[in-house]
Amino acid sequence: MGTPQHVRPEVRPWPALWALVIGFFMILVDSTIVSVATPAIMTELRTDVGNVIWVTSAYLLAYAVPLLVTGRLGDRIGPKKVYLTGLALFTAASVWCGLTTSVEMLIVARVFQGLGASMMTPQTMAVITRIFPPDQRGRAMSLWGATAGVATLVGPILGGVLVDGLGWEWIFFLNAPVGVIAFVLALRLVPDLPTHAHKFDLIGVALSSIGLFFLVFGIQEGQKYDWGTIKGPISVWSLIIAGLVVLAAFVIWQSRNRGEPLLPLGLFKDRNFSLANTAITTVGFAITAMTFPLMLYAQSVRGLSPTKSALLLVPMAVITGALSPFVGKLTDRAHPRYLASFGLLCCSVALFWLSQVIEPDVPIWQLLLPIALLGVANGFMWAPIGSTATRNLPLHQAGAGAGVYNTTRQVGAVLGSAGIAVLMESRLAHNLPAAPGGAPAGEGMAAGGTLPEMMHQGFSDSMAQSLILPAVVLLIGLVAALMFAKPTHLQQAPATESDDLEGLRS
Incomplete structure (x- = not known):
């Protein structure tokens, strides 16, 4: 299939997508990178845990809340303009974050960062929907999905390296040159797409x-x-x-x-759109939730530094990146039901497996095996689910659909963060009765130290049991994926190959 009718022939989809992915990668890294710098920020800005938590909370709120609006805004004034505005705001706010001298100003700057990120994210999916023909969106979405998967690894590792080497400010300053490069590339390579006269x-x-x-x-x-x-x-x-x-x-x-x-409810009449939103909510929940118990176990029981703890996720990121192009091609040819279901099942099995092997003295290689399976899962989840959500969207509602999709993903992540925190506290209170709620453990982690050996078994058991929650939630997404309908472009494929089958339904 050639260039879609709604896109000018001179538009080059892949360079445009790569330009957008740079900015998308930057904002996803920023969602995780700050957690590593939290102790350093507390020390330098002379603040407490209650205040410093808002450095992350303010960003996530400002990121999640406007997504429905910013997605629709891209339909009205053009995804390129909204993306570039958001990127400029995000980059400027990043420099502001690095220059702040009080936690209050850092929180305000993070709000503006979150607003910039919320303007950028829906536009990446909307542009994919509008410049790629249906039979190539799987490959395009695989790059989008691989970016999301690899960013979960790069954030903690890069944060650890920068904090240890240059100081916490540089986790924000680094965004300045990356943001400028991403802006220039997007300005040159992303096309100005037709807008639609929406009322607000x-x-x-x-x-x-x-x-x-x-x-x-x-x-x-x-x-x-x-x-x-x-x-x-x-x-x-x-x-x-x-x-x-x-x-x-x-x-x-x-x-x-x-x-x-603002939200055309008719979008949900598309069965695949509704089911894909259900599936991505569970993925957002699980991917966010799983990192907390794993990282806390690695640092508090195994005594690994934040950077070394994040290196445990290397197999996941490498396998995700390697599989994504292959899965992207499959997504354009095969029924997404089988690909997405396989990925969701692998993710659930990997988390169940991880919950069984986490012990105080387990060899590291035994942890890396289920983590590698998580890489397979990531490779098979993101592209099939994302492309299934967007394939049948009307082009004039691409931004609205992308806004809904990213909102559900982000709400899933917030639910995952809250749910795993409650379960970890409950399991710590049960397994460490001498430390209600695991309070000493929390203090030890905040200080960057390991727990006393007598607490290792109870803490490990608590983290292992907590991982069962995201594993179970993923089964809901698995059921949704098993109900995906066959995409229209696959139904039409035989008609494009043979004129004799013109009776096929579109």
């Missing part, structure tokens, strides 16, 4: 933003406040319930809006 649903914007803020904030801060009162009559659960109520009002408004809704 201001009521929908307000309801979705308020609802997502309450929901994400409540889930994110639940562990910090022990799922109780935050201040006065405001509790964690009141925020979560309020968020759900406002989001329900948002959905009702979208269904009754006679103009042009």
Whole structure:
């Protein structure tokens, strides 16, 4: 199949995608890199854990909440313009982060970083949908997926190297030259795509933003406040319930809006779009949740540094990168049901396997085997799920669909972070009764030290048992993937090869 009708013949899809992937990689790395620098930030800015947690929380909130709006904005004024604006904002805010001298200003700068990231992310998927023909989107989405998978490794390793060698500020300063290069490449290589005269649903914007803020904030801060009162009559659960109520009002408004809704509910009439969003929510949950117990075990029981702990994930990243081009080609030819289901099953099995081998004195190579299987899983999950979500989207709603997809992925990640924190605390309280809630363990980790040997077994058991949660959640995604319908371009493929089969349904 040649160039799609909606794209000018001179557009070169692959150079454009590579230009976008550089910026996408940068913002994904930034989602994980700060966790390694947390102790150094606490020391230099003379702050406590409660404040420094907001350095990450503020970024994630500002990233997740506007995604529905920024996706729709790309449809209205053009994905290239929105992407470049977000990239410029993200790069400038990164320099601001490195120059701050107080934790309060760092948190504010991180909010602007998150806003920039939220403008960039939906545009990458929207551009893939609009410049690649259906029979090539699998390969394109495999690059997008490999970027997401490899970024989970590069963030902690790069963070450890920079913090140890140059100081915490450089995890932000490094974004400046990368951001400038990404901006120039996107300006030159990404095409100006036709825009669509959308009206902006201001009521929908307000309801979705308020609802997502309450929901994400409540889930994110639940562990910090022990799922109780935050201040006065405001509790964690009141925020979560309020968020759900406002989001329900948002959905009702979208269904009754006679103009042009922010979220076209008709997107969910596409079976594959709805199922792919369910699957990617579980993937976001699992990928975020699994790193916490594994990294804490590696540092607190095995005594590995943050950088060496992150190196445990090298097999996962290498295998993901190697498999992605191969799986991308398969995604364009094979039913995504089989590819995505295989990836989700591998991921669940790998986490179950990891939960069985985590022990205080297990040889490292026995940990690397299930981690390698996670690389196979990543290679088979991202591209088939992402391409399945976007293949049937109307071109004028590509940004809206990408915004929904990335919102569900990000909400899944927030749920994974909160869920694994609750389970780890519960398991530590059960397995280390002398340390309710695992408090001494937490102090040891914050200080960068290992636990006393007498606590190794209980702590290892707690981390191992916690990994069962993301493994089980992935089974929900597996069920969704098994229900994927055959993509339209595969149904039409025989008709393009033989004029005798013109009776096939499109």
